[in-house]
Amino acid sequence: MGSSPQGAFHHLFSRQNIRRLIKLLILFGFLMSITLAIGKLYQKWDDDPDRGALAIQNGTFGEDYSTPLYLDQGWSANDSLWYYNTTQGSALIPYDFFIALEQAEFNEPFRANSLIDKYRYLPQKPTFFNPDGLPVGFVKEGYKGKDYIGFTCAACHTGQVNYKGTALRIDGGPALADMVGFLTELEKSMTRALTDAEKNERFVRNVLALGNNYSRAEEVQRDLKRWTRKVNLYNTINHSRVDYGYARLDAFGRIYNRVLEHVISRRQVRDVLLGATKADGDTNLMTAAQVDKVLDNISETIIGDLQFAKIIERLMSTDEGYPGLGMVDMERVKTLIFNEPNAPVSYPFLWDIAQSDYVQWNGLASNAAMGPLGRNTGEVIGVFGILDWTARERGWSLSSFLTGQSGKSYQIDFSSSIDLVNLSRLESHLKSLTSPVWPTIDTGTKNLEQQKANAIFGALPEWRIDYAKVRRGRKLYAEYCESCHEVVDRTDWDRILVANMSNIDVVGTDRAMAENSVNYTGYSGNFKNTYQSESVGSLVIKDRAPVVQILTAATMGEVATEPDPDKWWPRRAMDWLYLMAKSFFDNEIKASVKSGNYLADTTAAPYQSLLSYKARALNGIWATAPYLHNGSVPSIYDLLLPVKRPGDPEEGEYRPNEFIVGSREFDPIKIGLRSEGYPGFEFKATKRGDFNSGHEYGTIHAPPVEGQPQEPLTDSERWDLVEYIKTL
Known part of the structure; x- marks a missing residue:
């Protein structure tokens, strides 16, 4: 005799089955606790006291430096090394290719420290987590039985400043990297390995000698052609008439x-x-x-x-x-x-990111609930995650349900190399990262690494803090800056950083990034005629739609798909349940309304609020030059100057419209990097994407603040304000 739906319902929730469910949940929690404990123990195995950093001789632009020092940022040596070397699922090219590849114009390895330093990535020595001595943020990624070289968060978010041969490594700081130059060089080198007979013979021989993923020359040749084509395709699609240079990427x-x-x-x-x-x-x-x-x-x-x-x-x-x-x-x-990626921005710094309510330069991403996982998934899509997206016949899956594809004749299966578990772990890891403290003899720190840096830099007159200037600068900061850039306690575990959004018409800075994020459109594929929920209501994704809608749908599909297809399916299911629970119950950032002076979203303009830029706390800002969201101003002092406009007096002091980028040599007076006198990238603030206009508070062009005019800062007041900013 068949059972009724009511009977099936009562059977499902019988006491016996509830007990079984409770036992399964307890077992699941126990297994996850053991897994996390093992992971934490493993994380501490690489404790090289130099954190893998090494000295560079004959460096680019003549910049030699000793083994970099570290400041007190709340991380131990193993914290830094785990961050540098934890994969997120990026797969640029096969790992064996990266190890065996030669430079296009020389027989030297492509991975030689000289080339890595040329494009301003950070060379490393071999350590436990990094046995091949890959640069900071480069890592071996395993996917479906193959090994790849990929990027970690650290490639774009680890900085360094040098001063007279001594280097300071800044965890979570903006990289000075020229990724476009690096990928262009990679394409040239791979093309030469494919077309130059001698290089090709050496390349194939060296790949086979590794005895890793390849056993026959024919396989190497086939994949060399395939991956050269992929790198060329990426560079071709993303060619821009705006040159990025160092320290920026769209x-x-x-x-x-x-x-x-x-x-x-x-x-x-x-x-x-x-x-x-x-x-x-x-x-x-x-x-x-x-x-x-x-x-x-x-x-x-x-x-x-x-x-x-x-x-x-x-x-x-x-x-x-x-x-x-x-x-x-x-x-x-x-x-x-496609759309031209012509709005390069500085790599943002990562301290306080886990404590922020909204992130990205224009506040595009909420940090509440699943926000961090979605944001980081989108990032890995951009840095070469393998997207094995395929179409399958109509059926039920969580990803098709959440992306509105349930009624489609076919649905996208979002299988990929993206490591959702590691993305979640990395985001949690960043909670303990704090901003770097200016090294000065007066801090009284108990941190031994900070003490070492203080002893070296604190002895230099140009690095010493003038506390009389700081006291005057603090008052000026409260008057001119603090309404947007709040002062926070960098070590407060419960801190929440509220993004203060400013309409691009008000702040006046280069509009390209904000406008592109809203105005760029593309073909939506299988997302056509699906619904997407926004703050103003549900929107139908059209055949050609805002790319922000398509990206949101794609990342939602990725996050709703069980992670890591290399794992046994019960482990994948457990990982996914853990990620969902962690996102909702372990994330202390709750959904909230954006703060600031911006145009609200409407039913006619549902993404209007994104036409804004974010002001955030400036702790550690001294270590993040160049400035403004697009890196168009070389120093903090220059940022306090106006942009010269027609009719302005010739004898005035103005922001430079041209300067050189690429040097790590620090300027402790103006707070910036060396910007002249060497053959780096020549930045010119002459076109959309590069403009250095706006944010002219405290200058002769200052906009009213809360309806009140501002008096321009005098030169001595500017220097007082610079001195205070050093202490943040």
Whole structure:
């Protein structure tokens, strides 16, 4: 006899089954506690006293330095090393390739410290967690039985300043890295390994000698061609007419493009290609027959890196039946699918990030509930997580339910290399990171590393704090700065940092990043006609939609998918349950309304609040040059100067419109980095994305604050304010 639904319900929640469920939950909690305890113990195994740092001789721009010192930031040696060497699922190229690859113009290894230092990453010596001596933030990632070289958080968020041969390493500080230059150099080196007979022979031999993932020369050659094509594709899609140089990256623009590449459907690509025209706007670039030949055997649903590379190769092919497009026409096609990442910003510093209510330069990401996991997932999408997104037949899954795909004829399966568990652990790890304290003889610290730094720098007159100036500067800070940049206790465990948002029309700084985040659009693929909940209500994702909607849907799908397909499925399920519980119950940041002077979202403009920039506490700001969100001002002192406008007196002092970036040599007077007299990257504040305008508080161009005009700072007052900022 069949059972009724009511009977099944009562059976499910019988006392016996409830007892079983309680026992399972207790067992689950016990197993997770043991796993976490083992993880914490393992985390402390690498305790190299130098934290892997090493001295550099014959450094870039003539900057030699001794083994870097560390300041008191709340982390021990093993805390730093675990942060440097914990994978998040990034996979740039096969690991064996990175180890065996030579530089394009030399026979030296690509991974040589000289090249790493050239692009301003930080060389390291071998340690327990890093036996191959990879640079800070480079790590071996294992995925589906293969090893890859990838980036960790530390690659972009570990800084260093030098002074007369002595270096200070800044955990969580902004990197000075030139990622675009590094990836361009990587593409050149891989292309030479593919096309130069001698280099190719050595490369294949050296990869096979590693005895790791490759056993036959044919496999190496096949993958070398495949991965060279992928790196070329990435660089081509993300080419920008705005040069980033050192210390900046348009991370959001690149994340947006990577999502679009993996979401767009074959139908949408076909529509784009059929509609593409020449410069006259009337003549089609290709015929329907040519388009269909280009798309022959291309997936109906998800396309991704390799198939996109194949499409590009076919579009440019001069073989019979293909369009044979040149570079000018290819650029037209590219702009129909992707957006130019032309809004580079400084790498943000990470101390206090776990205690912040909203993060990203324009406050795009809430830090409440699942916010940190979604934010970090989006970051790994941008730094080469392997996105094995495929289409499967209609069925039920949490990811399809949350992304609105339940009623679709097919649904995206968000399998990937992204390590959600490690992302959660890294976010928790950052809770104990504190901002760096200016090294001065007067701090009275008990931290031995800070004492060492204090003894060296505190003895130098130019590093000593003038406390008479500090007292005057504190009053000026309260008058001119504190309404936006609150003063916090850097060690207060219960601190919450409230982002103070300023409308871009009010703050006046370069608009590119904020406007791109809202205005960039792309093809939504299988997310078309799904619903997305925003603060103003539910929005329908259109065929061509704001990329912020598409990114939100993609990261939601990733987070709702059981992590790490390499693990046994019960372990994946346990990890996922742990992540969900941790996000909701261990995250002390609760959902809240944004603070500040910004335009609120409306039903007509649901992302209007993102046309703002965030002001945050300035503790540790001395170690984060260059300044403003786009790195357009070389020092704190220069930031207190106005931008010269037509009609301003010639004899006045103004922000520099040109300066050199790339040196780590610190200026302890103005608080910045060396900005002239060496052959680094020449920054010019002359185009959108590079403008150094705005944030002119305390200058002759100061906007009213709360309706009241501000008196310009005198030169002596500027120096008092700089002196106080050193102490934050």
